[in-house]
Amino acid sequence: xxxxxxxxxxxxxxxxxxxxxxxxxxxxxxxLSCTEDDPNSAPxxxxxxxxxxxxxxxxxxxxxxINQAAHPEATKGGRFFIYSHQFPKSLNYYLEQFTTTxxxxxxxxxxxxxxxxxTLETMPHLARDWKISADKKxxxxxxxxxxxxSDGKPVTAEDVLFTYDTIMDKNNATAVFRIGLSRFKKPxxxxxxxxxxxxxxxxxxxxxxxxxxxxxxxxxxxxxxxFNKENFEFxxxxxxxxxxxxxxxxxxxxxxxxxxxxxxxxxxKNRYNFDQIIYKVYSEESIALQAFKKGxxxxxxxxxxxxxxxxxxxxxxxxxxxxxxxxFNKKPIGFQGWAMNMRRDIFKDVRVRKAIAHLVDRxxxxxxxxxxxxxxxxxxxxxxxxLGTKNPNQPVDFDIEEARRLLKEAGWEPxxxxxxxxxxxxxxxxxxxxxxxxxxxxxxxxxxARYVGIDARIDTTDLAAWSAKVDKYDFDMTWASWGSGIxxxxxxxxxxxxxxxxxxxxxxxxxxxxADEIIIKQxxxxxxxxxxxxxxxxDQIIYKxxPYVLLWHVDNTRLLYWRxxxxxxxxxxxxxxxxxxxxxxFLDEKKSKQLQESIQSGKPMDSYSDSIKWNE
Numbered sequence: 001x002x003x004x005x006x007x008x009x010x011x012x013x014x015x016x017x018x019x020x021x022x023x024x025x026x027x028x029x030x031x032l033s034c035t036e037d038d039p040n041s042a043p044x045x046x047x048x049x050x051x052x053x054x055x056x057x058x059x060x061x062x063x064x065x066i067n068q069a070a071h072p073e074a075t076k077g078g079r080f081f082i083y084s085h086q087f088p089k090s091l092n093y094y095l096e097q098f099t100t101t102x103x104x105x106x107x108x109x110x111x112x113x114x115x116x117x118x119t120l121e122t123m124p125h126l127a128r129d130w131k132i133s134a135d136k137k138x139x140x141x142x143x144x145x146x147x148x149x150s151d152g153k154p155v156t157a158e159d160v161l162f163t164y165d166t167i168m169d170k171n172n173a174t175a176v177f178r179i180g181l182s183r184f185k186k187p188x189x190x191x192x193x194x195x196x197x198x199x200x201x202x203x204x205x206x207x208x209x210x211x212x213x214x215x216x217x218x219x220x221x222x223x224x225x226x227f228n229k230e231n232f233e234f235x236x237x238x239x240x241x242x243x244x245x246x247x248x249x250x251x252x253x254x255x256x257x258x259x260x261x262x263x264x265x266x267x268x269k270n271r272y273n274f275d276q277i278i279y280k281v282y283s284e285e286s287i288a289l290q291a292f293k294k295g296x297x298x299x300x301x302x303x304x305x306x307x308x309x310x311x312x313x314x315x316x317x318x319x320x321x322x323x324x325x326x327x328f329n330k331k332p333i334g335f336q337g338w339a340m341n342m343r344r345d346i347f348k349d350v351r352v353r354k355a356i357a358h359l360v361d362r363x364x365x366x367x368x369x370x371x372x373x374x375x376x377x378x379x380x381x382x383x384x385x386x387l388g389t390k391n392p393n394q395p396v397d398f399d400i401e402e403a404r405r406l407l408k409e410a411g412w413e414p415x416x417x418x419x420x421x422x423x424x425x426x427x428x429x430x431x432x433x434x435x436x437x438x439x440x441x442x443x444x445x446x447x448x449a450r451y452v453g454i455d456a457r458i459d460t461t462d463l464a465a466w467s468a469k470v471d472k473y474d475f476d477m478t479w480a481s482w483g484s485g486i487x488x489x490x491x492x493x494x495x496x497x498x499x500x501x502x503x504x505x506x507x508x509x510x511x512x513x514x515a516d517e518i519i520i521k522q523x524x525x526x527x528x529x530x531x532x533x534x535x536x537x538x539d540q541i542i543y544k545x546x547p548y549v550l551l552w553h554v555d556n557t558r559l560l561y562w563r564x565x566x567x568x569x570x571x572x573x574x575x576x577x578x579x580x581x582x583x584x585x586f587l588d589e590k591k592s593k594q595l596q597e598s599i600q601s602g603k604p605m606d607s608y609s610d611s612i613k614w615n616e
Contacts, residue, residue, distance in 0.1 A: 039081075039251050039278050040296055046077055047256045047275040052264025054146050060124040063265040069117040070584055071568050074270035076256070078587030081298045083288045084279040086434075086463035087249045090231040093215065094167060094174045098463065100252075100279055103579050107241040107254055107277070108234055109215040112141050112160070118574050120486065122207075123267070126155055126216055126238070132207060136199075139207055143193040148261040149218050150237050157195040161187055162219035164210075172227045173471075175503040179492045180209035203523040204531065205489050240272040252279045273586035283462075285437060292560065293322075301578040302558040304437060305370035312560065319604040320563065321595060327557040327572045329614040332484035333383040337548035338431070339480050343473055343500075343509040346429055353546035354396065355406035359448040360549050361398035365441055374552035380539050382553050383484060384532065392536075393543045396550075404452055412453075420453035428455040429476035434466035438479050471503045480507055480548075486575060487528070488535055494542060495519050508547035515541045563605060564592040570614050 066072075090096035093105035112127035128144040147155035164187055167174045183201045190196055199206050221236040234243050238261070241254040254277045262268050280297055282288035285304060289311060292300040302308045316322045340347040340356065347353055362376050378393045385391040412420040412427055420427035431442055442458050449456045456477075461469075469475055482493070482505070491498075496511035498504040515538055522534040557577055565581075566588035572580045598605045 039245075039253055039280065047258045049076065049258040049263070054264055056264075058128075058144075058146055059265055060128045060144070062121075062123050063262075063267040065267055067117070067267045067269070067271060069568060069573050070270035071566055071586065072270060074273050074566060074584075074586040075589070076273050076586070077275050078273075079276045079278060079298075080274040080582055080585070080587075081278050081280055081296065082582065083292065083297050083300055084252070084281050085285060085288065086283060087281045089464040089467060091234070091243075091246070091252065092227075092231050094172075094177060095228065095231065096467065097176065098467070103582070104252060104254065104279065106215060106239070107582075108237040108239045108243065109217065110238050111212045111215055112143075113211040115212060117576070120575075122211065125212075127211070130211065136202055136206070138199075139197045139210060140190070141195050141197075141211070143195070145193060146261055147238065149221075150235075150242055150257065150259075151221075153218070153220060153236075154192075155216065155218075155238055156192050157189040158192070159216050159219045160195045160214075161189055162223065163214060163217045166217060166222065166227055167214075169227070173503060174227075175501055176492060176505065177213075179498065179504075180205065180213070180489075184210065201523070204526045205487065205523075208487070240268075241277065244276065249281055249283070251281060254278070270586075271583055273584075274582065277582050295562065298562055298565070299578065299581055300560040302560060305373040308373065308558050309371040319598065319602075320608065321599060321605060323559070323561050323563050323608055324610060325559050325571070325608070326611045327559055327570065328555065328612065329557075329570055329572055330575050331557065331572070331577055332486055332488075332575070333386070333553055333555065334482040334484035335377050335380050335382055335548075335550060335553065336479070336481035337377070337550040338477050339507040339548050340477050340546075341473060341475055341507070341509060342511075342547060344429075344476055345425075346427065346476065349410045350545055351406040351410040352412070355403040355410070356449075357396040357546055357549045358399045358403040358406070359452065359454075360396075360445050360551075361448065362551060363398065365444055366552055369440055369444070370552070374554050377550045377553045378543070380542055380548075380550075381484070381488065381535055384536060384539075386555055392540055396546070400448060400452060407452065414453050418453055419455055426455065427453065428457075431456060431458045432466060432469060432475040432478040433458055433460045434463050435479075436460055470507060473502070473507070473509065478507070488532070490522075490535060490538060491519055494538070510542065510545065510547045512541060512545060562595065563608070564588060564595045566591065570612055574614055 084100040088096055088098040088101045091101050091104050093102050110126050112125055113122050113130065114125045115121070116123050124144065126143060126147050127141040129142045131140040132138070141160070143155055143157060143160070145154070149155060164181065164184075166172060167177045167181055183199050183203055183206060185198045185200060188196045188198075197210050216238065218236045218238070222230065232246055237243070240257055240260045242257050244253040244255040246252040256272060256275050260272075280291070282291060285307065288297065289300065289307060291297050293314070293316060302312075312324050317324060340353050342348055342353075366372060366374050366376065376395060378391055378395050379385055407420060411422045413422070415421040415426065433439070433442065439458060439460065446456055446458075466478070470478060493505045494510055494515055495506070496513070496516050499506045499509045499511050518534050518538045518541070522531050525531045525534065557572055559571065559578065564587065565585045567581070567585045571585070572578065573584065594605060
């Protein structure tokens with residue numbers, strides 16, 4: 001659902017004592033803030049790396065290999081400032097699946113296994129090894145004896161059991177994670193470093209559900225606490241970073257752990273390079289963009305077409321101080337659209353939902369508002385159809401007369417006020433939104449809706465309020481964007497069983513027996529190609545029910561960043577998004593110096609490629 005900098009303030013050559021002098025020299029004016037509350041101006045001490053004193057013979061063989069996704073000359077140090085568009089209501093990923101929350105939480109806590117970033121093979125993490133029974137019903141994990149919590153206590157099987165119990169406790173707001181875990185019996189502790197999971201139902205994703213999706217919590221820290229209130233303070237962690245500081249609506253600051261238990265593993269070399277990662281919060285993208293242009297943010301992924309087309313201009317771009325790149329790789333592509341709440345009477349009729357889709361002029365929106373940077377989405381799994389594979393779903397074109405016909409067929413007739421009415425109720429609904437940038441798109445739709453007699457209005461709120469309402473399905477229509485995975489599991493989003501359970505991603509309240517049959521059938525299919533063929537069938541069924549007004553997608557990541565970083569050949573790896581940068585980029589002192597000298601002299605930097613594609 002909605003799932004990672006330099007040593008001195010802003011740039012390493014700037015400090016508060018010489019601002020007035022430097023402003024007279026720079027050709028680009030940086031608006032600097034040296035207040036105590038500004039993380040850019042706060043001093044940073046270099047993280048002291050503690051020598052790893054473990055026995056090399058205990059390192060799992062897979063972790064003794066070189067990580068080819070990492071740059072071989074990466075160095076440690078510096079800060080990395082990242083833009084977060086809203087402050088999450090929680091930094092506990094089990095309670096809040098906001099993208100920034102996921103990135104932070106997974107820097108603090110670790111799973112039992114992980115995926116190789118290129119080959120996708122299963123790699124050891126907290127577990128050094130594992131065993132799967134022949135009938136695929138039992139999974140035994142052997143915890144790495146080197147794994148330690150930040151307070152020095154060992155990671156044990158008790159911690160794994162505690163994490164399972166915490167998620168499965170129905171008093172905790174962890175419903176979305178209980179779906180997969182509900183297939184498991186309560187795990188058995190074999191010894192302090194060995195735990196066994198047994199399933200009641202075979203599912204292709206059972207292993208991954210516990211191996212790579214379960215982020216292990218320290219029992220001795222969380223036990224006895226109200227887990228629903230554990231939102232911002234995580235004093236005991238196992239991951240490569242720790243929480244340093246957070247200020248509500250301002251920033252969240254992480255610091256690299258020089259004593260991280262896996263620091264001596266060759267596979268982890270040249271990874272997790274920044275001493276500090278700071279997520280800076282700006283409620284409005286326009287303000288964030290100005291902060292980026294001033295140097296307050298290091299990297300700025302662009303998700304708004306107008307920003308990419310119209311606001312990436314000026315001396316910093318002309319002189320190539322800022323890189324403006326499209327990154328193409330094999331990142332899975334999700335979908336975005338307007339979810340219509342089928343629990344509400346007004347949207348229960350499929351003819352009404354299809355009529356609403358006919359009132360959305362996607363081509364005009366893409367051309368006039370989005371600078372022709374997107375392709376219309378006609379699938380809930382659009383990455384199945386990126387390489388020329390024919391999509392059997394017929395696009396829903398803008399067609400006011402067809403919308404009128406469908407609404408009339410569904411029993412909606414104009415009343416004396418010109419509004420559509422059925423059974424004495426007028427056709428009125430509210431669009432719940434969380435981002436003012438969306439209003440221009442909704443406005444185009446509202447005009448068409450009014451034209452046919454629909455009274456639709458927008459209610460824009462902040463992320464926390466939006467999330468609270470959406471979790472309880474307290475909305476008529478809302479804009480939702482969903483990521484995707486390489487291995488796609490449709491159960492939580494489309495299975496009827498979860499349509500009425502609060503906190504699930506089935507926002508539309510979708511229920512369909514034919515879809516349920518495919519979802520059940522794909523659970524026991526271990527062949528990825530066969531499973532994807534089933535998902536294409538599922539897609540056709542869902543598509544014809546119009547639970548969403550599907551919008552558009554883009555097959556690359558649009559990225560802006562100051563040119564002071566070293567990075568792998570493809571900046572986002574084979575499957576990564578912008579979160580890849582915080583794990584694999586590093587502050588390159590040579591590039592940083594070149595950037596400094598170029599800005600001071602007003603001379604342009606060397607050219608760079610504005611488009612990078614993954615090469616096998």
